[in-house]
Amino acid sequence: MKELIFYSLSSGSSGNCYYIGSQSKGILIDAGIPARQTRKFLEENNISIEAVMAVLISHNHSDHTRGLEVLARRHHIPVFTTRKVWDSINIHRKNIPGPCIREIRLEKEFTLADMKIITFAVSHDAPETIGFHICMDDNRITIATDLGYISETAALYINKARLLVIEANYDETMLSEGRYPYFLKKRISSDQGHLSNKQTSEFLANTLSANLSHICLAHLSIKNNSPEKARLTLENTLLEKGIKQNDRPEIYVLNRNKPTPPISLTS
Numbered sequence: 001m002k003e004l005i006f007y008s009l010s011s012g013s014s015g016n017c018y019y020i021g022s023q024s025k026g027i028l029i030d031a032g033i034p035a036r037q038t039r040k041f042l043e044e045n046n047i048s049i050e051a052v053m054a055v056l057i058s059h060n061h062s063d064h065t066r067g068l069e070v071l072a073r074r075h076h077i078p079v080f081t082t083r084k085v086w087d088s089i090n091i092h093r094k095n096i097p098g099p100c101i102r103e104i105r106l107e108k109e110f111t112l113a114d115m116k117i118i119t120f121a122v123s124h125d126a127p128e129t130i131g132f133h134i135c136m137d138d139n140r141i142t143i144a145t146d147l148g149y150i151s152e153t154a155a156l157y158i159n160k161a162r163l164l165v166i167e168a169n170y171d172e173t174m175l176s177e178g179r180y181p182y183f184l185k186k187r188i189s190s191d192q193g194h195l196s197n198k199q200t201s202e203f204l205a206n207t208l209s210a211n212l213s214h215i216c217l218a219h220l221s222i223k224n225n226s227p228e229k230a231r232l233t234l235e236n237t238l239l240e241k242g243i244k245q246n247d248r249p250e251i252y253v254l255n256r257n258k259p260t261p262p263i264s265l266t267s
């Protein structure tokens with residue numbers, strides 16, 4: 001029996017970092033929290049920092065790269081992302097050692113820690129932003145956060161997932177009535193911004209796959225959303241589509257500033 005662990009260390013605008021693999025080896029998706037915090041959170045779940053074989057970076061924003069330099073320089077962990085993302089990160093300013101820099105190409109499969117990985121483009125206000133589809137036998141995890149809309153390509157990988165990590169960034173009413181300036185509200189709600197609770201819920205309700213067993217709502221805004229609103233919007237939307245509770249995947253709302261208990265997939 002093979003086990004694949006998904007472990008969210010932090011998910012939100014203040015920092016994003018996920019561990020995928022086993023107790024003995026795996027990868028990090030993004031490094032948006034300090035490296036010492038990453039190490040602490042991993043050790044709390046009996047995972048050593050030495051188990052991390054690579055860090056994969058989705059885009060250049062600081063809530064996804066804050067801890068990257070220390071992980072690469074001090075712990076000698078290789079970092080994988082596309083050429084466009086590397087160029088936008090500014091490697092020299094980050095002081096990332098040359099041997100740690102690894103370039104990947106969109107929709108070209110590669111293998112790390114016994115997992116097959118494919119990256120795909122998503123729409124966000126960065127020079128390039130990527131999602132991840134990670135497979136170990138029948139265990140399939142898709143991570144799609146920081147996207148303003150779900151393209152056909154993103155939908156393809158989302159619909160393959162057994163465990164889906166998808167953005168539910170804001171509640172539309174909270175954003176509209178909140179104190180953010182107009183230009184920022186416009187940016188967040190644009191096709192290069194973030195997904196709302198409503199957008200994510202309607203997409204999932206309309207395309208729910210029989211293979212999907214876990215939905216993890218991620219990257220919630222601290223000022224324009226709440227875990228209760230994100231979960232309730234999804235549950236109510238599924239109910240409106242006639243999808244009863246017993247027929248639904250398990251729903252998780254990932255914590256912003258602390259780990260969410262690990263989820264284990266077996267095959």
